[in-house]
Amino acid sequence: MSQVSSSHNAPVLGALFMLGAGITFAITNILTPIITWQMGVPSTAVVFWQYVIATVIALPLIFRIGLGALKTRHPGWHEARAFLSALGVQFFAFGFASGVPVWQMVALSMTGPFFIITGATLFLGEKLTMRRLGATSVGFLGALMVTQIGSEQFTLASLLPILAAACWGTVSVITKYLSRDETPESLTLYMLVLITPNHFLIGLLLGIAVAVLPAGMLPASLATGFDFVLPGGDALWLIVLLGAVTAGAQYFFSLAYRVADATYLQPFDDLKLPLNTLLGWIVLSQVPALWFWPGALLILGASTFILWSETEKRQTLSVA
Template sequence: MNQILNLRLKYPAVAAAAIMVLAGVAFAAINVLTQWVTMKLGFGSVSTAFWQYAIALLFSLPYLWRVGIRAMRTNYPTSHIVRVAFSVFGVQAWVMGLAHVPIWQAIALVMTSPFFIILGARIFLGERVGPARWAATATGFAGAMIILQPWSDTFTWAALLPVLAALLWGATSLYTKSLTHDESPEAITVWLLLLLTPVNGAFALASGFEVPTGPALGIFIALGLLTAVAQYLLTLAYATADAAYVQPFDDLKLPLNVLAGWIVFGYAPAGTLWLGAVLILGASLFIMTYESRRERAVAAE
């Protein structure tokens, strides 16, 4: 880790790319372990979400100690609670989806989140959505439909769970964007970390609380550590370089997860995945570059 931090100081662009790729590797490992514990060991998806983030919280305690309880001071507690609720439902939908659909399909579908953010920004924040944004959103959803293939005989409703996760995480991002106008990043992070675990715990109790033992316990410890590390790396990458530069490296999570699913579970993605993924990734990258140019133009004026 010290080598990465030194690289970040000397060569920030190279470091940001390397850190984002490492985060992608960590997230791929998280998804494999999540599928293994739910599919192979039969552990409930709701309890899986609780233990993953509860153990991640334990590994995040040094950060909470450094920031201190003062970071929780806020004039918008209701907004924080609603934001965490959306995040929790998104986590539950995502873990439940991983228990039923291949990794490659889940990852490709959850990448529709930026398009839900665009729609939500128009509906709830009153932001203007021009023809370019609408075209990109329509293209991204067309890619999702190609991957889902709701018209085929093999379609199951469980395949919609990653899309639901994308919708809920898009809502989380909108609340985050709204809060950043008045709240510090530390406050937003601390509220999320401290509320995520008890709310997930309430869901787990309501659905029949499961306690991991044996191999499952070891997997959850690894899951918690990887979750804390992945979130830290993701934050570090965006803090090292511009989002417009870093985002394409985040999109590498799709081939990384395809590779992980193929190695561990033998999942072989259909050819239609790549067509749908190209549409989703292309539309996402177009939005990113379009927004970057628009911001530079506004700054220049």
């Protein structure tokens, strides 16, 4: 969901809502590997039904915004934004299905701000300062440490959350571009309405790839294509729970950004890293590797520095 600063300012309430979003986000990151990695349900199917259920539950939010907010001069950019967001979710879920641990997935997904800086510099004409360049370099150094590249523990699947972060970072750049003449309600509504059809589209494209590409070119967990049929048994109920929790996260994010400013909320959003690491440790017995700790600190530190630097710049411009 788009992160748009609010005209209201209820910091304590906003922090609580963001904490609720972090907890629900952590629950989804525990349920997804259980359903995909442990139960063997294809990640593409899990994500599709997850967002079908979440969209149905989010219908009151959609109607509260009002379908009139769909009026736009940029339908193509809205579709690109929704497709990349869905693709990022697919990369993220496939990472879990490939056995990448929760602590690694979440830490590497937090490289998003560095892709946002790159995209804003290349496509929006924003200036690349030494602060931005330095913070981005430090953040990616931390990411390399978390992936354990160069060690026996490194796998190509470890790059999947970085691909997800690149998709989501690009989404943020497009959102920044659209926000020049699109309302926050329009940005939010288009994402809610288009995200599920784009998961369906990705599934169809995967099916075409399976039919066209030679055997062995796709990973085994994707080589079966995309089955649109809901699984049964315990997997079904866990997917229903996953969809409900995903909808809960959408509501929490919406409420948080309605009552407090995005810059104030960012540190509370960063709490998702310790929350996910702790929950993955307790529920899935996934103990973080030694290099995770300094790498995660570098990612968090660089992200926090970017937030501070950008906030300071905006305050200076407003005073001037």
